[in-house]
Amino acid sequence: MMKKVLFTGGGTAGHVTVNLALIPKFQREGWETHYIGSRQGIERELVEKLDDVHYHWVSTGKLRRYLSLENLKDPFKVLKGIWDAYRVIRRHKPNVIFSKGGFVTVPVVIGAWLNRVPVLIHESDLTPGLANRLAVPFASKVFTTFPETANYVKSNKTQYLGAIVRDELKRGDADRGRQFCQLTGDKPVLLVMGGSLGSQKLNELIRHNLPALTERFQVIHLCGKNQLAPDLDVEGYRQYEYVNEELPDLLHLADVIVSRAGSNAIFEFLSLRKPMLLIPLSRAASRGDQILNAKSFQKQGFADVIEEEELTEERFLGQLNQLFESKEIYIENMSKIETDQALEQVFQSIKEHAK
Structure with a gap:
């Protein structure tokens, strides 16, 4: 039976590029690839250009840090997004999910947890963003780009790998x-x-x-x-x-x-x-x-x-x-820094965590 991997991440191109680096590696090994993003985010624009990637969109709030009337609507959008993501994951039954960050990932990670599908998160920045902080409790593993990030994530799930750079x-x-x-x-x-x-x-x-x-x-x-x-x-x-x-x-x-x-x-x-x-x-x-x-x-x-x-x-x-x-x-x-190993290490770890 063909294995399936589902990616999520969006809001900015930085939350998509790592996924774009990983998707071809799974496709070359015969995995069916899915992506959950927002309805109109840049992730949809970038991912829909790829061949053989099934794109699904879910409702999502913006997780603002400032006062806004939109904040009153966001909890309901996130709850609907969790239900949307839960249904997509339940229907397609991915073996594993990889989350790159951005507000769209929160309902996806929770939806995966409800379906008992393992989730691996990658945090690019030295300190984790709000979306990843909310998602960490539901994840199986958290990869970090900076070694110092472990000091900001109160979890034993972290693993420092460095940056993932596209081939x-x-x-x-x-x-x-x-x-x-x-x-x-x-x-x-x-x-x-x-x-x-x-x-x-x-x-x-x-x-x-x-x-x-x-x-x-x-x-x-x-x-x-x-x-x-x-x-x-x-x-x-x-x-x-x-x-x-x-x-x-x-x-x-x-x-x-x-x-x-x-x-x-x-x-x-x-x-x-x-x-x-x-x-x-x-x-x-x-x-x-x-x-x-x-x-x-x-x-x-x-x-x-x-x-x-x-x-x-x-x-x-x-x-x-x-x-x-x-x-x-x-x-x-x-020139003294080695930058080529993280992509392969994340790729292998995702495969190892697949159900």
């Missing part, structure tokens, strides 16, 4: 990326990434400083959904909402990267030895997880960091130029 990233081609962007080879390439949903502040910073940036770099700007500036036409500047298949090529093309500090992204940069200037989300806009991620990378000599509250145009341009001038030091530090 296809290693197969990127700089020439193919240059051709896609129609860039020349006369200047180094700066890649700017604000996350799949974009960063208005980072976008404004880049666009306001394009004269200075394009004097030294060719700039590829991944600005996020609905955040293009269609009237902006500057020589040596290319902007895209989001790229998928082309991302490995653009990462290989980049000489230096400016980015937010989501864990999945920065570990992908690390695996490709790309010097990075990280501008993490502020504590005012998040729970501070990106700041901890960025500081950890800075301490290890992989990245330079500017916190958003300290961000000025002068400081940004100064630290970016300094990072580029010292890029070989950052590359040498990153």
